[in-house]
Amino acid sequence: MTRIRFQQSLEDLKENLLVMAGLAEQAIQRAIEAYRVRDLSICDLVSRSEIAINRMERDIDQAALDLLAMEQPMAIDLRFILSVIKINADLERVGDAAKSISDRVRLMERMPSVELPVDIPRMASLAEDMVRKSLQSFIEADAELARGVLTMDDAVDQMNRSAFKALTKVMEEQSHQAPQALNALMICRSLERVGDHATNIAEDVIFWVQGADVRHHKSVAAGNSAEVNKTPASAAPAQD
Amino acid sequence: MAEARGRNEFALRTRLRDIGDHTATFLAILSTILVILPLIAIFVYLVLKGASSLNLAFFTQIPKPVGESGGGMANAIIGSVTLLAMASLFGVPVGIGAGVYLAEFGRGTKLANAIRFTADVLNGVPSIVMGLAAYALIVVPQHHFSALSGGVALGIMMIPTICRTTEEMLLMVPHSVREAALGLGVPNWRSVISITVRTASPGIITGCMLAFARVAGETAPLLFTALGNDFWSTNLNNPIAALPLQIYVYALSPYDDWHRLAWAGSLVLIVLIVLAVSLVRYVTSRGVLKGAS
Amino acid sequence: MGVGIEVTNLNAWYGTNHTLQDITLNIPANHATALIGPSGCGKSTFVRCLNRMHETNPVARVTGTVRIGDLDIYEGTTPVEIRRRVGMVFQRPNPFPTMSIYDNVAAGLKLNGYRNRRTLDEIVEKSLKNSALWDEVKDDLKKKSGASLSGGQQQRLCIARALAVDPEVLLMDEPASALDPVSTSKIEDLIFQLKSQYTIVIVTHNMQQAARVAEKTGFFLNGRMVEFDSTHKIFTNPSDKRTEDYITGRFG
Numbered sequence: 001m002t003r004i005r006f007q008q009s010l011e012d013l014k015e016n017l018l019v020m021a022g023l024a025e026q027a028i029q030r031a032i033e034a035y036r037v038r039d040l041s042i043c044d045l046v047s048r049s050e051i052a053i054n055r056m057e058r059d060i061d062q063a064a065l066d067l068l069a070m071e072q073p074m075a076i077d078l079r080f081i082l083s084v085i086k087i088n089a090d091l092e093r094v095g096d097a098a099k100s101i102s103d104r105v106r107l108m109e110r111m112p113s114v115e116l117p118v119d120i121p122r123m124a125s126l127a128e129d130m131v132r133k134s135l136q137s138f139i140e141a142d143a144e145l146a147r148g149v150l151t152m153d154d155a156v157d158q159m160n161r162s163a164f165k166a167l168t169k170v171m172e173e174q175s176h177q178a179p180q181a182l183n184a185l186m187i188c189r190s191l192e193r194v195g196d197h198a199t200n201i202a203e204d205v206i207f208w209v210q211g212a213d214v215r216h217h218k219s220v221a222a223g224n225s226a227e228v229n230k231t232p233a234s235a236a237p238a239q240d
Numbered sequence: 241m242a243e244a245r246g247r248n249e250f251a252l253r254t255r256l257r258d259i260g261d262h263t264a265t266f267l268a269i270l271s272t273i274l275v276i277l278p279l280i281a282i283f284v285y286l287v288l289k290g291a292s293s294l295n296l297a298f299f300t301q302i303p304k305p306v307g308e309s310g311g312g313m314a315n316a317i318i319g320s321v322t323l324l325a326m327a328s329l330f331g332v333p334v335g336i337g338a339g340v341y342l343a344e345f346g347r348g349t350k351l352a353n354a355i356r357f358t359a360d361v362l363n364g365v366p367s368i369v370m371g372l373a374a375y376a377l378i379v380v381p382q383h384h385f386s387a388l389s390g391g392v393a394l395g396i397m398m399i400p401t402i403c404r405t406t407e408e409m410l411l412m413v414p415h416s417v418r419e420a421a422l423g424l425g426v427p428n429w430r431s432v433i434s435i436t437v438r439t440a441s442p443g444i445i446t447g448c449m450l451a452f453a454r455v456a457g458e459t460a461p462l463l464f465t466a467l468g469n470d471f472w473s474t475n476l477n478n479p480i481a482a483l484p485l486q487i488y489v490y491a492l493s494p495y496d497d498w499h500r501l502a503w504a505g506s507l508v509l510i511v512l513i514v515l516a517v518s519l520v521r522y523v524t525s526r527g528v529l530k531g532a533s
Numbered sequence: 534m535g536v537g538i539e540v541t542n543l544n545a546w547y548g549t550n551h552t553l554q555d556i557t558l559n560i561p562a563n564h565a566t567a568l569i570g571p572s573g574c575g576k577s578t579f580v581r582c583l584n585r586m587h588e589t590n591p592v593a594r595v596t597g598t599v600r601i602g603d604l605d606i607y608e609g610t611t612p613v614e615i616r617r618r619v620g621m622v623f624q625r626p627n628p629f630p631t632m633s634i635y636d637n638v639a640a641g642l643k644l645n646g647y648r649n650r651r652t653l654d655e656i657v658e659k660s661l662k663n664s665a666l667w668d669e670v671k672d673d674l675k676k677k678s679g680a681s682l683s684g685g686q687q688q689r690l691c692i693a694r695a696l697a698v699d700p701e702v703l704l705m706d707e708p709a710s711a712l713d714p715v716s717t718s719k720i721e722d723l724i725f726q727l728k729s730q731y732t733i734v735i736v737t738h739n740m741q742q743a744a745r746v747a748e749k750t751g752f753f754l755n756g757r758m759v760e761f762d763s764t765h766k767i768f769t770n771p772s773d774k775r776t777e778d779y780i781t782g783r784f785g
Contacts, residue, residue, distance in 0.1 A: 003782040072741055074768050074780040211770030416627040420691070422589060424641035424698060426615030434644055439631050 006071050010080065013063055017084055017091075020056040021135045023049050024091045027098035028131065028194060032124040034105045035187065043137070046102040053095035060088045079211060083204035087138065090197040090204075094131065097190040097197070104183045104190075114177050116184050117166040120191070121158045127191045130156065130198035137202060143209045149202035149240040150214075156195035243343060298504055303470050303486075309497050315472050317362050319387070319481035320456070320512070323466060326391025326476075327455055331398030332448050336437075338399065339406025339444070344432045356407075363400040370397055371461030379465060387473065387480035390466030394458060398451035405447025409440040445524050449517050456513050459484040466506035483509045534719035535732030536602035536701045537562040538583060543597035545578055552578045554756045556597070560749075563717055565724055565733040567743030567764065571779065576736045579753065580704050583734065584619035584730065585612040599700060617645070620695035624707040626687035628694070634670050637679040637690055641698040656697050663730075664693040665723050685716025690775065692723065695709030696731075701712060705735040721746050744768050752776045 027049045034042040064085045067073060073081055130152050137145035167185045171178040203215050297312045304311030338355060344412075346352035363461055374393035413436050421431035421446055437444070462468070467479035468489065490502035538560040545553035553575045557611065560566045568576040581587040582595055585606065599606050606615045607697050628637045636643070638657045647653060657674070661667040666689040670677070679690055688708060695703060705724070709717040724733055724746045743750050743766055751761040752773075760776045771777045778784050 002784060005781070074740065074782075075777050077781050078769065119637055287785075297593070348650070414627075416623060416625055417629060419586070419589070419623060420627040420629065420694075421644070423584070423586060423616055423621040424694065425613050425615070426641070426644045427613050430644055435629060435640075439629070441631070 002167050003071075004171070006067075006073075006077075009067055009071070010077065013060065013067065013081070013084055016056065016060055016063065018139065020053060020060065020088070020091055021138075023053050023056070024094040024098070025097050025128065025131055025135070028101075028124070028128055031098040031101035031105065032121060032123065032128075035108075035124075036121060037107065038109050042111060043102040043106050044167070046098055050095050050099040053092055057088055057092040060140075061085060064088070076211075083208040087201050090200045094194055094197050097194050100186050100190045102185050108180055108183045111180050114180050116181060117155055118163045118184055118188065120163075120184065120187055123156065123188060123191050125151070126143045126156050127158070127194040127198070129159050130195050130202075134198045134201040134205065137152075137205045141205070142207045146202040146205040147218060148207075150199055153199045158190055160188050160192040162197070200222060202211075203211045204233065247520055253395045276297050283510065286503065286507040290500075290505075291502035292509035293500040294507070298501075298508075302472060303501075306374055306495065311501070312485065313481075313486055313501060313508070315469065316481040316483045316486040316505065317508065317512070319466070319469070319473065320483040320509070321460070322387060322476075322480060323390050323394060323482055324452065327394035327398055328448075328452060330392060330395030331451065331455075332402060334395075335402025335448070336444060336452070336460035338403040339410065340432060340437065342403070342407040344436065356404075357520070359400040359403045362396070363404075365398065366460075367458050368460035368463070371464045374461065382477075384397035384477070385465060385467035385479040387466055387476045387478065390462050390480065390482070391476075393461040393465050394455040397455050397458065397461065398448075401451040401454065402444075402447050405450065406440075406444045408442030409447065410436055412443070413439045442524065445520060449520055453513050453517060456516075457509065459488050483512075535563045535730065537732065538702065538734070539598075539600040540583075540755070541598040541600075543579070543582060543594065543599060545575075545582055545587065546594045547578075548592040552756055553582070556758050558751060558758060558761045560732065560734060562732050563730070564749060565728050565735060565747040566617060567747035567750045568734065568736045568753060569738075569740055569743050569750060569779075571784075572738075574753040575756040576704055576753045580706055580734060580736050583704055584621055586615050586616070586621065588612055616740075617641075617698055619702040619704060620698065620700035622685050622688070622691050622695055622703065622705045622708045625711050626684060626691050628682070628687050628690050630678065630680045632679055633675045634677055634679055634682070634690060635674040638693045638697050640694060645698075659692075660693040660697040663696050663727065664689045664717060666690060666693055676733075683716075685712050685719060688712060688716070688720060689723070692720075696727075701733065702732045702734065703732065707736055707738060710738060717742070740768070752779065754779070 005175070027046050030042050030046050031047075034046065064081050068078075068082055071077075130149055133145060133152070134149045137143070139225065164185065167181045167188075170181040200215075206212055206214050298314070299312060299317065300314050301312035302315045303313070338359070342352050342356060346355075371393055374389050374396070378389035378392060382389070417439055418431060418436055421435040422428070426435070462482050462485050466482055466485065468485040469479045469481045473480045487502045487505045487509070490498035490505070493499070537575065540556055540558050540560070543553055543556040544551070556579060568579065570576050578587060583599060583601070585604075587593045587595070595607065601615070601619060604610060606619075607622075629640060632640065635657055638660050639653050642653060642656065658667065658671075661670065666686060669686060670682070670690075679687065682690060692703075692708075709720045712720065721742060724735065727733060735743070735747065747764050749761065750764045750767045752759045752771075752775075754775055760771060760773045762772070766772075767776060768780060771780065
């Protein structure tokens with residue numbers, strides 16, 4: 001096999017991305033744990049890991065740029081590097097979401113604790129599951145596993161919508177609980193975003209492995225006849 | 241310690257190499273001088289011996305009868321020019337044609353091998369034998385000596401040199417040039433003539449001049465063919481005078497007058513050859529670069 | 534205007550060496566098509582079969598059909614005729630060394646009997662303009678010899694020479710492999726412009742070059758054509774694993 005150095009560089013890139021992914025996953029877990037037990041020291045951990053995540057995002061982008069410029073990658077190598085760059089951005093956003101959640105927790109800690117009609121830990125575990133599965137599909141280059149992630153997003157969106165309804169009802173009817181309800185709503189929204197990022201990661205894995213661009217499939221599946229703008233390969237990726 | 245010894249060894253070897261280099265250069269220059277020296281010596285000697293006898297009469301008059309002084313070699317000069325022109329007219333096209341065949345059309349064929357072999361053998365045939373052959377083939381059936389037979393004899397002698405040189409020069413034309421011509425949709429024969437031969441022409445012309453210079457001074461073949469003539473001759477079917485022949489006859493004669501003429505004739509012969517070669521070089525060097533626009 | 538080339542079941546032998554095996558493909562008109570593959574895969578042989586140049590080798594043999602436009606080049610015509618419709622530019626620039634720039638460009642016409650001075654002047658100028666060399670040589674057309682130009686200029690001169698006979702197809706066998714990057718870029722820009730008037734087939738070792746200039750690309754391996762598709766597909770998501778291995782540099 002030729003281009004051994006290049007293959008090694010690709011492996012290194014993958015490894016670095018996975019390290020960053022680990023940090024992002026951990027950040028979300030910690031943020032939700034902080035919500036559950038209202039422990040501010042955990043919030044501090046989340047803030048610090050966000051700094052590390054941002055730094056890694058810059059490093060990985062730089063490494064990817066170098067590979068593109070120096071090695072003229074083609075076909076699957078090119079798709080791989082492209083998807084690394086995109087997953088990189090999504091992971092950084094996941095880190096941001098974790099920090100956003102932990103900021104909300106800090107605010108809520110100063111307020112009296114109330115019972116709210118939302119099951120944030122359950123929503124969080126769904127979102128975390130999506131992230132884990134999408135990263136697993138990346139590690140194993142498994143497009144089928146990635147496709148599975150795409151369908152999980154609906155459940156998270158559904159939970160977000162119900163939380164929205166329930167929490168707005170609380171804010172209208174029990175206005176003294178409005179601050180807590182509002183913060184909880186923001187946390188739900190962050191979790192929904194995490195789900196979206198996991199979906200993006202899964203789509204990028206499919207692009208890398210199969211060369212199929214399956215983004216925005218929801219708008220197509222929703223039957224928007226005016227918006228049939230799928231790329232040639234997305235309809236039946238198995239043909240490639 | 242070892243390092244110092246190593247350095248000394250290296251310095252010594254370098255020194256030896258330099259000495260070897262200088263020695264080789266010196267020997268090369270010496271060899272060149274040794275080669276040019278005889279040429280210069282001959283030329284200088286000829287000038288010393290013959291220049292004094294050069295006068296207008298030498299170039300305009302035919303030999304005077306024995307006993308009378310004066311006279312010239314005008315007829316021999318014209319005769320040589322005539323013979324060489326005939327030889328070239330015969331030898332150059334045939335030689336080049338054979339060379340073109342060997343290089344371009346007949347590569348690998350048995351006929352080509354036979355032609356090449358024949359040319360090499362012909363090259364080695366002594367010039368007097370060539371003269372005898374021409375005698376047997378032309379003079380005897382015609383029952384008389386003639387300029388024609390002399391021209392043919394000299395022409396045949398030119399062929400092997402021209403043929404082999406042409407073949408070598410054509411083979412040196414890079415294949416890429418031929419391909420370029422063929423790729424343009426030029427037929428093979430046209431490509432050979434207009435491209436390959438033209439590219440090789442400087443070398444081919446050199447070959448022709450080598451052959452020309454060689455036969456310009458040949459005496460033996462003319463002994464039995466052109467024979468020599470003390471008078472003007474315009475009919476190609478008659479014997480004709482030639483410089484080398486005339487020089488030969490005069491040099492062997494017992495007369496001082498004729499000896500002087502022989503020296504002058506030798507000088508003129510050399511000068512004529514040099515002039516002819518220079519003229520050809522000049523004409524072709526201008527022609528080749530300008531192209532046929 | 535260019536024409537398309539239809540190749541059906543082309544097989545080629547050099548002596549006993551079966552150099553090309555069952556090649557079938559359609560080269561579209563007025564496009565540039567690139568042929569890539571490792572050394573010895575047969576792509577140069579293939580291209581030489583398109584203008585019957587392989588026949589200059591006495592032990593070459595061919596079966597199958599090649600149609601240029603509606604003409605079967607092996608049955609309906611002579612090699613000389615075909616080469617006037619299908620021009621060729623070689624790997625190493627090969628201008629005629631004894632001729633001036635003008636004569637080089639006009640060579641294809643002059644050697645085939647065209648003599649009209651004014652027509653030749655026009656054609657020489659047009660060809661040199663088409664090959665982006667006119668501005669650099671217009672003052673020295675008859676004074677400079679073809680061999681006195683730089684490598685990149687010589688290659689453009691050879692392109693002008695090929696264009697002067699007004700072919701419909703232009704075959705280029707690694708035209709930029711002996712040139713520096715700037716000259717290479719000039720040649721590539723040229724190919725881009727020439728596409729609209731001619732059908733271009735370019736053999737190249739340089740995949741990035743194929744990606745830059747050609748709409749379609751064919752991948753040759755061991756005398757067979759493994760994959761022939763749009764350049765975009767070949768270089769982003771090829772169908773055949775062998776193609777992918779080659780273009781990602783895993784072998785070859």
